[in-house]
Amino acid sequence: MQLDSRDGDRFETFTRRAAILALGTTGIFTGLAARMYYLQVVESTQYKMLAEENRVNRRLLTPLRGRILDRFGVDLAANRQNLRVVLVPEQTKDIDATLDALTKIVVVPESYRRRVKRAAARQARFIPVTVMENLSWEEFARINVRSPDLPGIHPEVGKARDYPYSDRLAHVIGYVAKPSDGDMKGDKDPLLQLPEFRIGKSGLEKTLDKNLRGRAGASHVEVNAYGRVIRELSRAEGQPGEDLSLTLDMEIQNFVYRRLEGQSAAVVVMDVKNGDIISIASAPAFDPNAFNKGLSQSEWDGLRNNKFKPLINKTIAGLYSPGSTFKTITALTALKSELVDPNERVFCGGKTRLGRREFHCWKKRGHGWMDMHNGIKNSCNVYFFDLARKIGIDQIYEMATQFGLGQTYDIGIPGEKPGLVPSNGWKQAVRGEPWVGGDTFNTAIGQGFLLTTPLQLAVMAARIANGKEAVSPRLVRSIGAKTETKDEKVKSLPIDPAWMSLVQQGMIAVMNEPGGTAFGSRLRGKGLSMAGKTGTVQVSRISRQERADGVVKNEDKPWERRDHGWFIGFGPIDNPRYAISVLVEHGGGGSKAAAPVARDIMREVLTRDPASLSNREVAVMTSLSQEEGGS
């Protein structure tokens, strides 16, 4: 056979061009192989990493937050079970029908239903959506029993922060809440990203948040492209937060709050030997559990507009003139200056003069002849004005500072205020005016520029009671296994025991000698005794006119203009163990408003004191023999 000549041309061209195409094909295949080499060999490491990132999802496990315990191990802040139900949208055909069925067991509010449906529409259908939280055990059990009829509904046990004592520790422990954007900016701990994580927002929860928080665990899970977990690859449990042990006695704390009910007040009870705070209470307070769950606007407004200011921790952030409680410091300053003989008597006619200014005693008719003992016992202003003539402000300043005023203690609660002990230099620097004698007069009776907190006055009372050591307050006894020790050694008080005793005796007289300003509130009972000093702080200046008309009784004034009542004290009177400071805002005078509160609390404290329980009989004997031997 022979080929058509024309077909021969076609065949030749065809063959040539087929060769070109074959060559091109070879080139293209080589190119594809080269690309494959590039991706699978040259860039392989990078793609392997990306593949692993794709595949493995690291999930943080929320650590259990550390508990907060009182001195006897009672839970003050704990993690309770949070019984909740979640809905997995992909497991039910009809979310509405499922929720309807659930409503027959527990009522699901309409707003919850909307939220669940919104969440279900937004995220992948296998991600659980929380329907209800904080269910009762009974509700939870009923849902468990009925769960076969509730497709997609899963009862779950989670953890939530719980404050069993509600408002009674609100100012001490504070509360936790979801981290804000600001929290997340400042703190890069990945835990903050977790939806169930809570951060300390106030109180000890805030200050010691890092200790309480613990370390996150991690679970590495293999996920598919939709984020569904296929299996767990590895799991590292985190470390739970450290427990805090406080110096508080919850029984006392409870008693204090019950006693302060209906008043705007603050109480601090301290151990005068080691500074342990037995109770620190600012009333009224708020329920921290409500903050944890989220507060409604009306609840928030209610707290903010309350005239008793429940949101302010008055024990450390409330600043008040110390009033007559400060006379103890004035007396000590005078004794130390050695310009004053405590037995020297001063006549009180109800007022005294400094230059052209008149200074009044609280008792209009005057106290008559007063020595130091009676001056303290009667809280006679004129007597202390007389001391003020002899001593200078800088000596008072020094003494006040030694007894703990004008400084903070960092007991662990944020917002502590230092207050103010005025001095010559301070007035010059801040006011631009020289210190004058009238300023010393005012300071000597605890008025004027002086500003103190209930905590500071408790420290002052504790140091007076202790007499030898400048004890500092302590609230956190241990963090985790570590006992909190103070950095610096306890300083000794450079006060002659004889002077100390004079002031203590004066305070004993206030409560225990007829005529003492708090004699009406004296503490009686087997082995129970206490001493103290009242204080009254005028909220508004008494004008000349008012004084001429006769001072208006406190009860007749509007609440906001009534005097603040102070009381500081210690007990028992021999070998003192506990110091107390009580402030009752606008409660009237210290002897009427604060002293009874202090007495009731001290009775409770002393009764509960294990030492006083075992040594009850001994204590009684000692106090009796002293009474017999005393003047």
Next chain:
Amino acid sequence: MSYTYGPGGREIPIFQKLREFNWSFVFLICVIGSIGVAMLYSTAQGNMEPWASRQLIRFIIGLCVLFVVAMVDIRVWMSLAYPAYVITLAMLIGVEFAGVEGKGAQRWLDLGLFRVQPSEVMKIALVLALARYIHGQTFPDMSRIRKLVPALVLVAIPVAFVLRQPDLGTSLLLLVGSGMMLFLAGVSWRIVGVAGATAVGAAVVGWQFLKEYQKQRVLTFMSPESDPMGAGYHILQSKIALGSGGVFGKGYLQGTQSQLNFLPEKHTDFIFTMYSEEFGLMGGIVLLGLYFVLLAYGFYFSYHCRNHFGRLVCTGVMATFLLYIVINVAMVMGLLPVVGVPLPLVSYGGTAMMTLMFGFGLVMSVWVHREIEIPLTSKGMF
């Protein structure tokens, strides 16, 4: 050895045909087809259902089709070229009115018994029709515009309809495949140059007429990393899966990216990625090598064919096959935009498998009947 069966003359006896049959070519197809079934088994996380078993059945039916088509005299196919083209074109137009939607494009035609994708069938029908037309032209005629116009019309009509579905990938495939056939037919270099320039111009103009998703595909291809969770997701995930396979791969059924569904369309367009993730560079090169040998067979067959029609059908089918492979593999490796072209013999898909086996049947028919000469003016068997 030569055959003396003249034009329109007697048929080759069936036993002789079977003896001429190239069994190694069929074996190669079976090897690649098995790889496909194995990968579909892996895609379903080690299950025959839903893809591997059906693919296997289709493949066996496809082999039967291959045999039957190969046994039919090449001149019969020549006679059927134009009717087949007209019928396929009719189906393609039918899709316009009675098409079934699939993935946002009208591509399917429900014929009661089964559903077909006319655009797939057209790939073979166009090869036949174009070969039939070119066969009847003298060599100098192939460089005459007057004689080229009917060929261009043959190509343009189906391309226009496929483009309307819209199916950019298939229409480009038809266009380039036909171009290759015309190139082999001996169109003068001058015309080839002009056509090349026109193609570039058309691409620029055609851009304006693309649908938004088509434009997006092209843009995404340019920089997939710019939108990793959106439009660039497919290409990026494909590169991650493929690249993480490394030299020897992660092992059969062990491809994490594919098994965990990070890889989209892994049973169809992205099956090569999955294969490369599990078998690595080595596996990839083996598969490309198998394809390359299969293509070489095609060129070998056409070289030994004594009739122009057979040569053109053989190269036409193989060119389409080549384009499939190149576009798909280049696509999953991020060298071309995602256009939705399956990997021949491996990707899951009924019509594509049947079309391809039919095409291979034609190629085999060309080989079996290679010694038959067909005069320029012949119309085939009838």
